Amino acid sequence: SSSSSTRWKARQTNDAYAREARVAGLKSRAAFKLLEIHSKYRIFRRGDTVVDLGFAPGSWSQVAVSKTNPGGRVVGIDVIPAQPPPGANALQGNFLSMEMRDRLREFVGDQDQGRVGTRGGILQRQVNDSIKQDELTGEAETQEEQPAANEAAVAGVPAEDEILERHPDHEELAEQVSDEENGRVVNVVLSDMSEPWPLLTSTRIKSVNIPYLRMMNTSGMAFRDHAGSMDLCMAALEFCYTTLATNGHFLTKFYMGAEDQIFEKRLRRLFHKVHRIKPDSSRKESKEAYFLALRRKVDVSREAVLGD
Numbered sequence: 569s570s571s572s573s574t575r576w577k578a579r580q581t582n583d584a585y586a587r588e589a590r591v592a593g594l595k596s597r598a599a600f601k602l603l604e605i606h607s608k609y610r611i612f613r614r615g616d617t618v619v620d621l622g623f624a625p626g627s628w629s630q631v632a633v634s635k636t637n638p639g640g641r642v643v644g645i646d647v648i649p650a651q652p653p654p655g656a657n658a659l660q661g662n663f664l665s666m667e668m669r670d671r672l673r674e675f676v677g678d679q680d681q682g683r684v685g686t687r688g689g690i691l692q693r694q695v696n697d698s699i700k701q702d703e704l705t706g707e708a709e710t711q712e713e714q715p716a717a718n719e720a721a722v723a724g725v726p727a728e729d730e731i732l733e734r735h736p737d738h739e740e741l742a743e744q745v746s747d748e749e750n751g752r753v754v755n756v757v758l759s760d761m762s763e764p765w766p767l768l769t770s771t772r773i774k775s776v777n778i779p780y781l782r783m784m785n786t787s788g789m790a791f792r793d794h795a796g797s798m799d800l801c802m803a804a805l806e807f808c809y810t811t812l813a814t815n816g817h818f819l820t821k822f823y824m825g826a827e828d829q830i831f832e833k834r835l836r837r838l839f840h841k842v843h844r845i846k847p848d849s850s851r852k853e854s855k856e857a858y859f860l861a862l863r864r865k866v867d868v869s870r871e872a873v874l875g876d
């Protein structure tokens with residue numbers, strides 16, 4: 569049928585993205601979604617602090633490192649154990665737990681923690697007492713030995729040479745002070761989190777798993793994906809409310825469904841501009857899309873953004 573041939577073509581396009589990702593030295597084709605979005609909206613600047621929620625296997629972090637260095641820092645979190653790419657740091661845990669979010673807030677709250685390739689090329693990294701060394705799987709140590717690795721974090725991804733150094737004016741300096749005093753130290757929050765599919769790891773009972781997996785790919789599971797994704801989005805928005813600096817940005821994946829407009833309204837209260845994005849590199853047939861929320865406002869109450 570024509571729809572199956574459309575699907576076939578879409579898959580071919582996606583395969584081309586996968587090939588291109590391998591050629592560019594990126595960990596997965598997911599990177600192209602982010603590169604596409606960045607080339608249009610310029611979400612990263614040098615020196616930015618970026619938090620990458622659900623970072624594994626790490627291609628978004630790779631892009632973030634390449635776009636924010638020198639002087640930037642990238643901190644990822646994932647529920648599965650995964651090594652962050654060079655120049656990035658990682659915590660392992662479930663972001664839905666408030667305790668984990670607090671740990672992450674604490675980590676980014678210390679401006680020197682996890683930062684590599686500062687302007688003088690000096691590494692500054694201190695591990696806070698409350699976060700044990702073994703929970704940080706960051707590659708900062710390797711960076712210290714090989715400072716040149718910063719520039720080459722993502723082979724094939726052009727450096728951000730065209731972006732000029734910024735000189736903040738008085739108003740911006742005042743904003744910066746107020747942001748830092750209030751723990752708003754993150755410039756960009758990324759979330760590519762999606763609900764893990766629980767039975768994927770068990771291959772024991774094939775007769776149960778195969779129909780189950782088939783069902784996962786039908787619209788019958790769309791509600792489950794959507795509801796789970798709204799929970800993840802809300803947790804990410806709560807994190808944005810407490811940690812994003814004035815004019816910071818938030819990019820989040822979501823699965824389309826009944827509640828996404830309510831979530832979009834919350835975003836509109838906290839950010840000046842909100843876009844709904846379906847990147848070319850995302851599978852056409854999926855219900856997956858992204859919200860890009862630009863320029864965080866500060867004079868908004870927590871209740872207005874996160875309340876019922």
Ligand SMILES: C[S@@+](CC[C@H](N)C(=O)[O-])C[C@H]1O[C@@H](n2cnc3c(N)ncnc32)[C@H](O)[C@@H]1O
Nearest residue numbers: 598622624625626627628646647662663760761
């Ligand atoms: C689509 S992948 C992310 C791909 C990544 N952006 C990249 O470019 O490599 C989604 C990730 O979100 C993680 N994840 C899902 N729910 C999570 C949660 N509650 N807390 C932390 N990580 C979560 C999954 O373990 C998975 O690794």
